[in-house]
Every structure is written in C-alpha cells, then in structure tokens.
Amino acid sequence: MQKEELKAIFDKQAPGYDRQWARMAPIRDGLHFLLESVFADFPKDARILCVGVGTGAEMAYLANKFPHWRFTAVDPSGAMLDVCRQRAEAEGYLSRCDFHEGYLESLSTEDPHDGATCFLVSQFIVAQEARSEFFRAIASRLKPGGILASSDLASDIESDGYEALLRVWLNTMTPGIQPEALERTRTAYATDVAVLPPTIVASIIESAGFEPPVQFFQTGLIHAWFSRRI
Template sequence: MDEDKYFTESAFSNTDAVARYTEGPPRFVPGFSDMQRMVCWLLAERVPENGRILVVGAGGGLELKVFAEAQPSWSFDGVDPSAEMLTLAEQTMGPIASRVQLHHGFIDVTPDGPFDAATCILTMHFVEREERRRMASEIRRRLKPGAPLVVAHLSVPQGDGERAVWLSRYAAFAVSSGVESENANKARDAIDSQLSILTPEEDEAILKEAGFSNVSLFYVGFAFRGWVAYA
C-alpha cells in the first residue's frame, strides 16, 4: 500500500490500506503520540471517574486504545462510516473493546448521550464545510453543559502561497519519518485536491457557531492543528 493514500477517503475502504493504517499517522502527523496524550489530559480535567466519551471518527481505534488504557473506568461510544476501519478498531483495542460501543455511520447514528466529553481526531478535514458545521452542532447537542470537545485535523493559513508552503512542510516531515519522497509528494497532492482544509480562523468559527465556548488552540504540528472547546 502506498503511503500517499493514508489521508484520503479511498483508503478507508481499501483492505490493504486499512490493514496498514495504524502505521500512517505517526509518520505523517508531527508529535502524534504526544498529541494523543495531551487530549487525554484535556479530557481528564473535566470528565468524572466513570465518564462516558463520544469518539467521532473512531475507525482504526488508535485514540480509543490510548484513552481507555489511560482511564480504565471510562466508557466510550465510537462512530465511523467505514465498516473496515471499525473492524480494525476492534483488533487494535483488544480486551478493552468491552468498554466500547462502536457505531457504523455518521454522527446521526450515535446515542443522544448526554456525554461527558467528545473527540474528533484526524477526521474533520474529510468533511465539507457545511456538513462540518452540522456535525459540530450534533456533537454539541450530545454533550453535557461544560463538557469538552477536542478536535485535531489539517488546518492551514491560505493567503498568497501559504497553503502550498504548509503542505510542502507536511510532505517534508513525512520524508523525515521514512516515507519515500515520491509517496510523500503524492500524499501532499492528494490531500490538497481531495480534502476540505480550512483556515484556523474558519475552524474556530465553526466551533463557536455550533455553540462551543472558550475555544483554545492546544496543538500545532506543521499542517495539523488541534483545539479544545466546551459545550
């Protein structure tokens, strides 16, 4: 499987790509493991001991495994539109899968909650702007008052030439992580043409329009950014 498919939607229905998905994020996302740990800490600031967490874009199970191992009394509902990725999530989680309810589909198929927190990691850049607004609102509707939402995805400035510069940095990081230069450049071109990458200001505005407050940037890794906000 070519690494250039890791951050395109076609990867999530490709059996070979899905089988190797867990290798991808650490090679393409600067500080991926530390970012996941930071998300855990941000959630733990407000989630009670027996908290229930909604994980949007749960396919692959990477963050579910990290969260569940860090907090053995939390339970989770994860949703993803790819059945293949949900199967991978079950394999990734192993015995902790008993604390997770997986849902096949989009945000609408998840329970109404209310949840103590939600996450949406490396997912929103697959969603067009208007649908992203709706998704953020539906997540907000499922959260308890004051509950945190943590998101992280591709988000870059898009002034004169800025988008190209940031996506080139994305490719350069991948090469430094061992990805072949040709594949890294293919990945850059694919995400540039296929994904819905907004500016950081637009991303923050969507969260605020959905009813979230205290929107704060907590993570920047070249072309990736992450925010915490509160219902």
C-alpha cells in the same frame, strides 16, 4: 469527496493503516499526551464519544490511562471498526466500548457523553455549513459543558509561507517526495480536503454550539482545539 468514496478508501486502507502512518507516531503521541490533560477533570466513570475513530488510537490511549471510562466508537468504515474492536479486545478494554458503524445522525442522543474526540475528520467536509452541522451533531451528543477535542489540517493556503510549510509537511509524511506527488497533494488539499485558516476552523466549531475553541496543539499542518459545549 463523497461519503461513499471516503468509506471505500478507508475500508481498503484499514488492514495496513497503522503501518502506513507509523512514521507519524511522534505527532500522534504528542497530541494524545496533551489530550489526557484536556480531559483530566472528567469524572471517574466518564463516557467518551470517539467520532471517526478509525483504528482507535486515541481510544486506546485513554482507555489505558482511565480504566473506568466507557467509550462510544463511531466510524462509517466497518473495516476500520473491526481493527478498532480487535485492538480493544487485545488490550483488555473491549467490555467498556460500544461500536457504531455509520454516521452521527444514526447515533442516539440519549445518555450524552462527557467528552468527544474528532481527529482529522471534519477536514473532509468541504462545505462550511455542512461542517458546522457536523460539529453541531457532536454537541447534541455531549452533556452541557462537555468538552470536544478536535484536530484538522489547517493553514492559510493563500499565505506566503504555505508553500514552504506544505513541502516540509509532505516531506515529514513521505521523505523525498517527488514533484508530481507534491502537486497531486497540493491539488487535493485545495479541492478534496477543506484546508482552511485555523481561525476559520475555530469559528466553524464555535458556530455549532461551543464556546470559543482553545488551540492546544500544532505540528506542521495539524492543529487541535478543545471547546466546551454551551
């Protein structure tokens, strides 16, 4: 899927995005709970880069847990950033946030960050070299030793268990999903979304200038890793 197509989709979804995915909140909350421990050794005044921040769920969680941290929120969807900004204002951490509408290539590499989040973003980059370059752009905006926490849909779609896991996953998102919708999603996961085996995703991250990633979370098709910039 092309960048402009994705931007248009997320611009349209932004006003109701959090309601649309409210059912998945237990998974999101579990990931954020562990993320707090992944970043626990950061300094009191840490700076965090949130890539593809969307409506800002992980940023809100961290901002409320760490009241002196500052955040750079990056997203190509202006509508998503508007929701993110409104949330920051409502919850009282707006003054600690910088908002960048666009992609990483237009974000300065000055003042590198202590850590970065990138949740369910890189899966939309189908070409593996482009996906590696995306993670390389994150690495260049981190301090040496800075930590990236990332998550993506991942699975071996050729494995015997994939079909059964896919059905469970789709029923988790949409209980009672119809056969036609199941088939549409299966096709999308094979063409528009780069659902790769977890070991391949980890190797792509590592190739971008990170230490071997450590998987710290997995629920359904979502896998999450953390890794230090070399």
